[in-house]
Amino acid sequence: xxxxxxxxxxxxxxxxxxxxxxxxxxxxxxxxxxxxxxxxxxxxxxxxxxxxxxxxxxxxxxxxxxxxxxxxxxxxxxxxxxxxxxxxxxxxxxxxxxxxxxxxxxxxxxxxxxxxxxxxxxxxxxxxxxxxxxxxxxxxxxxxxxxxxxxxxxxxxxxxxxxxxxxxxxxxxxxxxxxxxxxxxxxxxxxxxxxxxxxxxxxxxxxxxxxxxxxxxxxxxxxxxxxxxxxxxxxxxxxxxxxxxxxxxxxxxxxxxxxxxxxxxxxxxxxxxxxxxxxxxxxxxxxxxxxxxxxxxxxxxxxxxxxxxxxxxxxxxxxxxxxxxxxxxxxxxxxxxxxxxxxxxxxxxxxxxxxxxxxxxxxxxxxxxxxxxxxxxxxxxxxxxxxxxxxxxxxxxxxxxxxxxxxxxxxxxxxxxxxxxxxxxxxxxxxxxxxxxxxxxxxxxxxxxxxxxxxxxxxxxxxxxxxxxxxxxxxxxxxxxxxxxxxxxxxxxxxxxxxxxxxxxxxxxxxxxxxxxxxxxxxxxxxxxxxxxxxxxxxxxxxxxxxxxxxxxxxxxxxxxxxxxxxxxxxxxxxxxxxxxxxxxxxxxxxxxxxxxxxxxxxxxx
Numbered sequence: 126x127x128x129x130x131x132x133x134x135x136x137x138x139x140x141x142x143x144x145x146x147x148x149x150x151x152x153x154x155x156x157x158x159x160x161x162x163x164x165x166x167x168x169x170x171x172x173x174x175x176x177x178x179x180x181x182x183x184x185x186x187x188x189x190x191x192x193x194x195x196x197x198x199x200x201x202x203x204x205x206x207x208x209x210x211x212x213x214x215x216x217x218x219x220x221x222x223x224x225x226x227x228x229x230x231x232x233x234x235x236x237x238x239x240x241x242x243x244x245x246x247x248x249x250x251x252x253x254x255x256x257x258x259x260x261x262x263x264x265x266x267x268x269x270x271x272x273x274x275x276x277x278x279x280x281x282x283x284x285x286x287x288x289x290x291x292x293x294x295x296x297x298x299x300x301x302x303x304x305x306x307x308x309x310x311x312x313x314x315x316x317x318x319x320x321x322x323x324x325x326x327x328x329x330x331x332x333x334x335x336x337x338x339x340x341x342x343x344x345x346x347x348x349x350x351x352x353x354x355x356x357x358x359x360x361x362x363x364x365x366x367x368x369x370x371x372x373x374x375x376x377x378x379x380x381x382x383x384x385x386x387x388x389x390x391x392x393x394x395x396x397x398x399x400x401x402x403x404x405x406x407x408x409x410x411x412x413x414x415x416x417x418x419x420x421x422x423x424x425x426x427x428x429x430x431x432x433x434x435x436x437x438x439x440x441x442x443x444x445x446x447x448x449x450x451x452x453x454x455x456x457x458x459x460x461x462x463x464x465x466x467x468x469x470x471x472x473x474x475x476x477x478x479x480x481x482x483x484x485x486x487x488x489x490x491x492x493x494x495x496x497x498x499x500x501x502x503x504x505x506x507x508x509x510x511x512x513x514x515x516x517x518x519x520x521x522x523x524x525x526x527x528x529x530x531x532x533x534x535x536x537x538x539x540x541x542x543x544x545x546x547x548x549x550x551x552x553x554x555x556x557x558x559x560x561x562x563x564x565x566x567x568x569x570x571x572x573x574x575x576x577x578x579x580x581x582x583x584x585x586x587x588x589x590x591x592x593x594x595x596x597x598x599x600x601x602x603x604x605x606x607x608x609x610x611x612x613x614x615x616x617x618x619x620x621x622x623x624x625x626x627x628x629x630x631x632x633x634x635x636x637x638x639x640x641x642x643x644x645x646x647x648x649x650x651x652x653x654x655x656x657x658x659x660x661x662x663x664x665x666x667x668x669x670x671x672x673x674x675x676x677x678x679x680x681x682x683x684x685x686x687x688x689x690x691x692x693x694x695x696x697x698x699x700x701x702x703x704x705x706x707x708x709x710x711x712x713x714x715x716x717x718x719x720x721x722x723x724x725x726x727x728x729x730x731x
Contacts, residue, residue, distance in 0.1 A: 170284060171293045173338045174277040175300050177241060180331040181274065182304025184213060184244065184267040186440070187328060190313040190461050191321050198321060201257045204378055208257075211374045213264045217271035218370055218562045219363045224272025225555025226359075226411050228279055229350035234343055237276040238336055244270035245332035252325035267328070271562070274301060275554035278538045283346035292483030294542065295535030299479055301561070303472040305440065310465030317461055347645070347674050347687040352409020359411050361400035366559075368393035373566050377574045412556055421544040422553070424611050425537060426560045428495065431608030432533045433564020434571075435502050438601035439509075439526050441572050442594050443468050443519050455591040457516050467519045474527025475534065482535035491539035492615045498532030499612060503605040505529055506598045513594065533608075537561075540615070568604075572597045646710065647685040648721040650678040650698055657682025658724055661700035666707075668693050684722075688712050698722045 188210065191198065195206040220240070228236040247266025254260055274297065281293045315323050372379070372389040379386050404410040416422060447464035449456025459467070485494045505525035512518035538554055545553040579593035650661040663684045665674040673694065678684045688694065697707045703724040712718050 169342045170344075171281065171289070171296065173335075173342045174280060174293075175296045177237065177335040177339060178274050178277050178297050178300030179304035179307070180241070180328075180335045181244065181270045182301045183308040183328060183331060184248075184270065185217075185301075186305040186308045187267075187312055187324050189309060189440075189444070190316040190465070191324075194321075199255060199257045199260060205257055207375070207378065208261050209264050211371075212261045213268035214374060214562065214566060215367055215370055216265045216268035218366050218559055218566075220269045220272040221275055221558040221562065222362060222412055222555040223359050225275040225279065225553070225558075226350075227354060228272075228276045229348075230352070230354055232345050232349075233276045233279045233283070234339065234345040237273050237280070237343075238339055240270045240273045240276065241332050241336045241339070245329050245336070248325045248329035248332060252322050252329065255322075263325070270332075271558065272555060274298070274558050278542070278554045280343060280346055282542050283348045284344070291486050291539060292479050294538045295479035295482040295486075295531075296476065298534045298538045299475040299531050301534065301558075303476045305472060307469060307472045309440075309444070310462060310469045313461040313465040345689070347689045349689075350409075355404075355407055355409060355411040358400065358404055358407060361396065361403060362411060365393055365397035365400050368396055370563070370566050373570050376570055377577065381574075416545055416553070417556065419544060420614075421540060421616050424615050425540045425544070426557055428499075428608045428611040428615075429537050429557055429560040430564040430567070431604045431611065432499070432502075432530065432537070433561040434568040434604040435506070435564075435601045435608070436530050436534075436561075437565040437568035438506075438572055438597055438604075439471060439523065440468070441569065441576075442597050443523065445576075445589055446513060446594055447516060447519060449589070453588060455513070457519075459516055463516070467516055468523055470520055471523040471527040471530070474524050475531035478528055478531030479535060482532055485532075486536070486539060491536040491543070492612065494532050495536035495540065495612045495615070496609060498529045498534075498536060499605050499609045501529030501532060502526060503529075503602055503609070506602045506605065510595055510598050513591065534561075564604075568601075571600060575600065645674075645685060645687040646694075646696060646712065646718050646720050647683070648719050649682040650684060650700065650722045650724060651682060652703065652724055658700050658703065661698050661703075661722075661724065663722065664697045666695040666697055696720060696722060698724060700724055 188195070192210070195209055196203045199206055199209070224236050224240055243266050247263045247269070249263075250266065251260055251263030254263070277297045277300075278294050281290060281297060285293055311327075312324055315321075315327065368389050372386040372393075376386045401414060404412060404414050417426070444464045446455075447457045447459040447467055448461065449458070451458035482494055485497070505522055505528075508525065509522040512522050537557055541553050541557050575596050576589045576593045577587065579590050579596065580587040581590055582588070646665070650658040650663065652658050657678075657680075659678055659680045659682060661678040661682075661684075663676055663678060663686060665686045665688070667673045667689070673689055674686045676684055676686055678700075686696075691712055693709065693711045695707050695709055697705065699705045706722065706724050708720065708722060710718065710720050
């Protein structure tokens with residue numbers, strides 16, 4: 126589709142905007158100070174999105190320090206108190222694929238802010254109550270924010286140049302573990318010295334700060350998926366996940382062979398099969414099962430389950446080992462706060478692994494880094510079998526496992542993003558995050574059962590044994606071995622063959638990313654004599670004078686920019702050695718509109 130382009134004889138566009146100076150034909154108001162500010166904002170996007178991911182992940186381990194006291198705090202029996210944790214897990218599992226798809230359709234930044242807002246409301250509800258039912262409602266809303274992780278990864282895919290994308294997605298993916306690991310000592314300190322409701326006030330404050338930073342720093346992505354929201358698919362997936370995860374998390378309480386547990390598992394199989402048949406018949410499904418069935422996507426998701434299993438084992442075992450009294454003969458007799466500090470290196474190491482992953486992935490590809498991460502995790506659990514005699518040994522185990530889990534978690538979104546179209550990034554990463562959640566759920570159920578069945582009873586209290594801890598580590602090692610086998614069958618990727626791995630320049634990365642978008646402006650930037658102009662910055666300005674997108678021209682002068690929707694725009698272009706130029710154009714909202722930009726001079730319509 127060819128757009129309508131207009132211009133006055135002097136070259137001044139007929140669509141005014143705050144970025145165009147009146148009386149200065151074709152000269153956009155883009156000072157060096159403005160461009161420096163813009164670059165600063167672009168650099169701030171990654172830490173802001175990662176902070177949002179960490180704030181969300183805090184919800185998963187917020188109550189771990191007070192988990193044993195919940196029945197007394199909520200004046201209920203232990204079976205009902207576990208719903209405070211189960212509700213967060215279930216809502217997070219349901220929210221991740223749904224929010225990812227909504228972000229693809231209606232805007233990832235919009236859905237990210239919405240997820241964080243729901244989390245804040247849930248935290249405040251929990252902060253003002255000590256009753257069971259309102260607490261479960263609040264915790265359910267807090268878990269809903271887990272959709273922020275795939276939304277953040279999708280925003281990074283849409284906005285960042287290729288050479289920054291690898292480390293950025295690695296940090297965002299690892300934020301699940303970083304937030305969970307750092308929350309343990311902080312929550313323990315708060316719970317030990319103040320009222321336990323303070324935990325929720327702190328969580329609400331983190332959410333409000335994350336919302337403010339996202340609104341100030343993160344622009345909305347112009348990339349949109351075609352189609353509408355698949356409501357029947359969302360309801361079917363939600364029902365299937367609840368039916369599956371409910372017996373997984375409560376099976377040890379109900380009995381694994383009980384009619385309730387087996388009946389729910391059977392119902393989950395039936396519902397998920399019917400849901401799959403429905404999704405295959407829908408034009409715009411919630412989850413594109415055909416894409417999900419691709420070898421690289423399927424194997425990555427299955428490996429994600431195994432990584433989730435291995436991640437949660439250390440979070441369940443080491444805090445208990447550290448806090449058991451030394452009178453048991455193997456407990457390390459540490460306080461709640463010290464136990465949290467000993468496990469905290471797990472999250473810290475994951476955070477600092479992101480730049481290491483970027484370098485390794487740029488050279489060898491995400492498949493190799495996933496395999497390397499799994500090998501390091503296996504080494505950590507293998508060594509951990511003999512490193513349980515002192516607090517410093519648990520710190521060493523946490524550091525090694527944090528490095529391995531960080532590499533593995535960082536590789537997963539890179540593998541997914543490299544295998545799906547840009548318009549499906551949110552939904553695909555939402556499903557991958559769900560697979561990790563399923564892994565942690567299975568880990569919690571299995572390890573809980575192992576520790577309960579191997580426990581000794583002292584004074585009517587079940588005390589975990591060293592044998593149970595070691596069996597748990599062996600189960601984690603087996604999960605790592607299964608994940609490693611799956612990773613070996615992943616198709617190989619050339620290190621520079623996908624968007625997230627390497628780039629020769631920011632300009633080429635921006636161009637290739639924009640060219641994946643199915644609608645928008647594209648064309649060439651030319652000098653007055655018709656020669657192509659490389660590395661010219663092309664900025665899209667909407668009718669309100671706001672920046673709607675930006676990119677750089679390639680060596681042949683080509684550029685491509687996505688559009689948020691139909692309407693009138695200004696295309697402003699700057700290049701070294703040339704005067705700035707602005708040109709008005711309209712877009713119908715579908716297809717590609719060709720606009721060649723001439724420096725300096727009038728717009729040339731292709």
